[in-house]
Amino acid sequence: MIDSEAENINNTSKKIIGILGGMGPLATADLFYKIITLTDAKSDNEHIHVIIDNNTEIPDRTNYILGTGEDPKKYLIESALKLELMGADVIIMPCNTAHYFYDEIVKYIHIPFLNMISETVKEIRRTNTEIKKVGLLATKGTCFAGIYDKIFNKYNIEVVKPDDTNENIVSDLIYSVKKGVKKYDLNSVQSVLSYFKSKDVDTVILGCTELPVAFKMLNIKGNYVDPTKILAQSAIKFVGKKIVEHE
Structure with missing residues (x-):
């Protein structure tokens, strides 16, 4: 019993x-x-x-x-x-x-x-069957190792990453959030986003879990994909x- x-x-x-x-x-x-x-x-x-x-x-x-x-x-x-x-x-x-x-x-x-990377690409493909490329904001480790590239390439989606200057800005933002910094230079972040626009990238992935927190804190609006969500x-x-x- x-x-x-x-x-x-x-x-x-x-x-x-x-x-x-x-x-x-x-x-x-x-x-x-x-x-x-x-x-x-x-x-x-x-x-x-x-x-x-x-x-x-x-x-x-x-x-x-x-x-x-x-x-x-x-x-x-x-x-x-x-x-x-x-x-x-x-x-x-x-x-x-x-x-x-x-x-x-x-x-x-x-x-x-x-x-998380697999779930993200499946959701992107589900919502936009024609998408060919995305922008990626992430740590230097994620970008260097091609963590997103390896999975997104299977779905024929190109991953566009920032150049060295803008990658340093992203890295600084990420580690500022980790340090508990509440204020950040919004102009520097906008320069990164402008870089993607120059590459004809409309969809940008917040590919570090500190970034959705940072974008909410800085009230940055746009067509961003939140892998955490x-x-x-x-x-x-x-x-x-x-x-x-x-x-």
Whole structure:
């Protein structure tokens, strides 16, 4: 009788999302916030059970990719395993650059791991079947490693990245957000966006999870793709919940 009751409880329990976070904490909180606000729920109990490992000890991903820092792979794998052991049914990771290690992490876990880059390109293709190229704002590590290029090229979408000068501006903005800087020179950001316009790029991906936070803080409007929001929506649907209609 006890075994039967336990089995029934397990079958009716809600699926759990595990967030492999800490890269950085504000981006992790942004993903969690978006999961909450995008979930169609009328009470606490209708929301999704979420486990967050805000592992701030994970070494800088860009530094490693550029050959100047510690390999974060073991830390990422440990966090993923921890989330699985704690009962997560699916893992999501709010760090674009860390997806450089995605294929290595999935070797060690036995639950689904939603790939933010893959989810982003599928959503872009779903909403615009004719799109041929996109702009990418991201860390130097993401750009150098071609993390977006490898996946977007499979969909015949060209990824246009800033030149060195504008890439330095993007990098400075990203790390300013990580440092907690509240004010930033908007003119420098606009110069980056003007660069994309000169390349006839209409759709720009905010390919670092600090950037949606920064663009909201600076009140920058435009045709921007937010991978954090797309990942939140994908995770919500994965665990069987509905997305609120007004978002």
